[in-house]
Amino acid sequence: MNTRVDPFLAAVIHGALENVAIEMGHKLMRMSYSSIIRESEDFGTALTDATGRQLCECTMSTPLQSGPIPGYIEGILKELDLRGDEIRPGDVFMHNDPYAGASHGPDVGFAVPIFHGGQLAGFSVTTAHHLDIGALTPGSCGIVDAVDTYAEGLQFKAIRVYDGGKKVEPVWQILRSNIRIADLVVGDMEAQVAAARIGAERYSALLDQYGLQTVTDAYEDLLDYSERLMRDAISSIPDGSYNARTHIDGYLDSDDPSLKDLPIEATLTVKGSEIHVDMTGTAPQTTHKPINMPLVGTVDCAVWLTLRSILLDSETYGSIPQNSGLTRPITIYAPRGCLANPIFPAPVIARFCPGNALADTIMKAIAPAVPEQVSAGIGNLRVMAFSGVSGGSQWVHMEIMEGSYGGRFGKDGMDAVDTLYANTRNNPVEDIEAHLPLRVLNYELRENVAGIGTWRGGIGSIRGFELLEDGAVSIEGDGQKFKPWGFLGGEDGSPANVQLVRSGNVVEELPSKIPYRQLAKGDRLIAFGPCGGGYGEPKKRRSEDVLDDVLDGLLTEDGARAHYGVVITDGKVDQTQTQRLRSQTS
Numbered sequence: 001m002n003t004r005v006d007p008f009l010a011a012v013i014h015g016a017l018e019n020v021a022i023e024m025g026h027k028l029m030r031m032s033y034s035s036i037i038r039e040s041e042d043f044g045t046a047l048t049d050a051t052g053r054q055l056c057e058c059t060m061s062t063p064l065q066s067g068p069i070p071g072y073i074e075g076i077l078k079e080l081d082l083r084g085d086e087i088r089p090g091d092v093f094m095h096n097d098p099y100a101g102a103s104h105g106p107d108v109g110f111a112v113p114i115f116h117g118g119q120l121a122g123f124s125v126t127t128a129h130h131l132d133i134g135a136l137t138p139g140s141c142g143i144v145d146a147v148d149t150y151a152e153g154l155q156f157k158a159i160r161v162y163d164g165g166k167k168v169e170p171v172w173q174i175l176r177s178n179i180r181i182a183d184l185v186v187g188d189m190e191a192q193v194a195a196a197r198i199g200a201e202r203y204s205a206l207l208d209q210y211g212l213q214t215v216t217d218a219y220e221d222l223l224d225y226s227e228r229l230m231r232d233a234i235s236s237i238p239d240g241s242y243n244a245r246t247h248i249d250g251y252l253d254s255d256d257p258s259l260k261d262l263p264i265e266a267t268l269t270v271k272g273s274e275i276h277v278d279m280t281g282t283a284p285q286t287t288h289k290p291i292n293m294p295l296v297g298t299v300d301c302a303v304w305l306t307l308r309s310i311l312l313d314s315e316t317y318g319s320i321p322q323n324s325g326l327t328r329p330i331t332i333y334a335p336r337g338c339l340a341n342p343i344f345p346a347p348v349i350a351r352f353c354p355g356n357a358l359a360d361t362i363m364k365a366i367a368p369a370v371p372e373q374v375s376a377g378i379g380n381l382r383v384m385a386f387s388g389v390s391g392g393s394q395w396v397h398m399e400i401m402e403g404s405y406g407g408r409f410g411k412d413g414m415d416a417v418d419t420l421y422a423n424t425r426n427n428p429v430e431d432i433e434a435h436l437p438l439r440v441l442n443y444e445l446r447e448n449v450a451g452i453g454t455w456r457g458g459i460g461s462i463r464g465f466e467l468l469e470d471g472a473v474s475i476e477g478d479g480q481k482f483k484p485w486g487f488l489g490g491e492d493g494s495p496a497n498v499q500l501v502r503s504g505n506v507v508e509e510l511p512s513k514i515p516y517r518q519l520a521k522g523d524r525l526i527a528f529g530p531c532g533g534g535y536g537e538p539k540k541r542r543s544e545d546v547l548d549d550v551l552d553g554l555l556t557e558d559g560a561r562a563h564y565g566v567v568i569t570d571g572k573v574d575q576t577q578t579q580r581l582r583s584q585t586s
Contacts, residue, residue, distance in 0.1 A: 004217035004218070004221050005214060005217045009210075010218040013210065013219070014056075014222050014321055017047060017055050017206070017219070018056045018059075020047060020203055021045050021047060021058040021061075022058050022059060022060070025061060025195075026060075027194070027198055028126055029041065029060075032128070032187075033187040033188055033191070034131050034188050035397070035435075036129050036131060036398050037129070039431055040424040040425050041061075042400075044058070044061040044068075044127040045057065045058040045196075046058070046061070047114075047124055047199060047203055048070060048073050048122055048125060050122055052069075052070045053324040054323050054324045055222075056321070057322050062423050062424055063301060063305045063420075063422075064107075064305075064352075064355070065103070065127045067304060068103045068296070071102070071296045071297050071300075072125060073111060073123050074100075075158070076158040079095075079097075080158050083158075085158075087113045087120060088163075088164050089165075090165030090166070091113055091160055092112050092161050092162035094161045095108070095109045095111065095156055095158050095159070096108040096154075097155060097157045098297060098348045098349075099294065099344045100296075101297055102294075103294065103297040104348050105133050105349055106130050106133045106349065108128065108133070108156065109125055110127075110189065110192040112193075114203050116208075116212045117212065119212070121207060121212055124196045124198075124203060126193075130179075130189070131181060131185055131396045131397075131398055132179050132181055132185055133153035134154045134178040135152050137472075137515070137516035138387035138394065138396050138516070139386075139396045139474060140398070141350075141383040141385045141398050141474070141476050142383060142385035142475050143349050143516075144251075144289070144291070144474065144513040144515055145516075146349055148346070148347050149344065151347065152290065152348070152349040153349070154178055162193070175189070181394055181395065219323070223323055223325035224325060226320060226325030226326045227329065229312060229317065229326075230311065230326050230328070230330075231273035231329050232273070233311035233312055234270060234273050234274060234311065235272060237366075239271055240269075241270075242365045242368060242369055243265070243266070243267045244362075245264070245265040245266075246264050246265075246360060246482070247262060247481075248264060248353070248354050248478050249262075249512045250289075250291065252513075259289060262286075262339065264279075264339065264340070264358050265361070266282075266358070266361045266362050267280065267281075267365065268366055275329060276330075276331045277331070278333050279332070279340040279341070279358075280333070282334065282335070282338045282339050284339070285341075287346055288347070289347065289350075290348055290350040290351070291339070291350050291351065291354050292339055292342035293340050293351040294351065295334055298351050299332065299340045299341070301421055302362065302421050303359075304330060305420065306362040306421075307366070309420075312326075340358065350476045352476060353476065353477055353479070353512075356381060356421060356422060356478075357479075359420040359421055360377060360420065363375070367487060371409065371488060372409040372410075374487070375406040375407065375413060375487075376408075376413070376486055377406045377492070378419040378420060378484055379403035379458065379496065379532050381419065381477070382401045382475060382476060382478070382479075382496065382512065383398060383400050383401070383476045384398070384401065384473055384474075384525065385399075385474045385476075386399065388437065388469060388471030388472060395436060397432070399427060400418065402418055402426065402461055403417070403418065404419070404457065404459060404484075404531055405417065406458065406484055406490075406493065406532035406535060407454070407457050407458075407487070410455065412455045412456050412458065413450075413455070413458030413532040413533075415445060415459040415460075416445060416458070416459065416460060416461040429443065437471065438466070439465070439466040440464065440465060441524065442462060444461065445460070445462070445554060446460050446462055446494070446529065449494040449531050450494070450532070450549075451486055451492055451493030451532055451534035452491045452541075453486060453488075453489065453491065453534025453538055454489075454490065454535060454537055454540040454541050455535045455536060456549070457534050458531065458532040460530045462527070462528055462529070464525070464527075465524065467521055467522065468521065469521050471519055472516055473519055474514055474516045475513060476513060477498070477512040477513060479495055479530045480496050480498075481512075483495050484530060486535070487533060487534075488535060488536050488537075489536055489537040490534025490536050490538070491533070491538065493532045493533045493534070494531040496528055496529055496530040497510075497528045498510040498512070498528070499526040500519075500525055501524040503520075538564050539564065539565050541564050546564045547560075551571065565578065565581045
């Protein structure tokens with residue numbers, strides 16, 4: 001194996017690069033105003049080379065934030081080239097074009113160019129989800145009725161917000177004049193700029209210490225090393241094609257059949273050390289509904305993240321360089337004009353849940369080839385955007401409702417967590433109630449609904465919110481019709497649902513997508529999270545594990561008997577009756 005620099009020196013430089021990205025992440029969290037960055041960690045920080053290849057990323061980053069960063073830089077460079085514009089020291093660029101690398105409009109990137117010896121050496125980049133981006137209704141999620149990208153909010157195409165170190169005040173004034181809760185959102189943006197500048201300073205210091213050529217050679221070696229790891233993992237999979245087809249809800253309350261029960265299909269062709277992913281069979285784009293997924297920024301990240309997580313599990317491989325080398329052996333095709341490759345100006349702002357379903361489809365496709373490395377079907381996520389006016393000021397809050405993982409070989413699915421490419425944290429109840437006119441009524445796990453199997457699916461949560469003042473909500477979700485898939489004899493999990501409870505305890509069942517809807521003081525929203533699919537034959541589940549679920553209140557004694565053939569009496573397993581019952585039903 002030929003290397004450009006001493007491997008020990010390359011490891012030192014790798015550690016330094018990762019530390020830069022991690023410091024950027026910590027500084028961004030601590031400087032941010034909104035809970036979506038400060039608490040949920042819905043952000044990304046990374047360093048790239050001068051062409052946009054990712055060198056490192058913050059381990060706290062959300063994959064859907066850090067993964068698209070190379071696309072942001074490529075989009076910025078392409079736009080600047082079209083304008084005949086040049087990059088100068090002290091510049092800072094803002095970018096959120098979903099058809100030029102960005103994941104969707106609310107995920108705004110800020111890029112600080114890094115120069116060394118008068119030469120462009122790379123970029124320090126931060127991305128983050130912002131609570132409002134000036135769209136047709138308050139909030140940046142739950143906008144499920146945008147008819148095109150122009151209705152999704154402000155669009156920034158490589159906008160220079162600092163010119164040679166000088167703040168471009170008119171741009172910042174446009175932001176403040178067109179974004180709701182401007183102090184909060186613009187404050188977060190300024191925090192992104194500051195964090196990106198910190199990254200640029202640290203990387204410049206690294207270049208001063210070792211020299212541009214040595215650092216370049218080191219990260220070229222690191223890119224090659226990551227590529228080799230991925231190729232070795234792919235080579236262990238038998239050559240062939242692996243296909244899966246799943247469905248998303250779409251708009252279940254629509255009279256238009258082209259807007260609901262939408263298929264997502266993926267065929268993975270493994271040949272040697274490469275994988276080609278073909279999305280042919282995926283539904284056509286929804287021309288006037290924003291559940292389309294940008295090919296660059298969403299679809300590619302869903303594919304990369306899923307395959308990397310399955311094939312290079314950190315439990316086995318430990319910490320490996322997270323960089324663009326990992327994606328070299330993977331190619332992606334999606335027919336132009338389908339959900340996974342929409343044509344501008346098709347709206348894309350609500351791509352979150354379809355993209356997570358796409359990642360789940362990739363996992364279902366590859367599962368027969370690597371059955372001990374996957375989970376059964378995941379329970380998808382949803383986002384609720386609450387808003388209103390309190391004390392004369394507008395407020396917006398975004399709440400990501402957890403999903404759950406399916407059962408895994410040797411382990412139950414993880415309960416009430418963000419899945420696959422999301423990976424955000426929940427907002428603490430105390431933080432919500434301290435800052436917003438909302439009360440959290442309950443936060444608990446569902447009971448008796450997990451996908452059954454040798455290893456059960458993860459359990460979804462129940463979260464209830466009450467409005468303490470008049471306000472509004474919009475909901476962006478999926479997974480209320482189609483159950484998470486079971487695997488190798490495990491049964492399907494349970495879908496999600498959302499209820500609106502008005503005065504007099506009148507309950508209204510809501511679909512998975514709700515455009516901006518006004519609510520009154522005292523109205524309550526109850527979200528029931530989905531439960532992942534089961535893995536393996538239910539009757540092979542250890543009776544002790546069934547007992548634990550019963551004692552934890554997650555399964556009833558009747559459910560233990562009916563689903564698993566386990567008889568529990570007085571808080572203990574009746575082994576004799578259990579053996580008799582299982583032998584009768586096997």
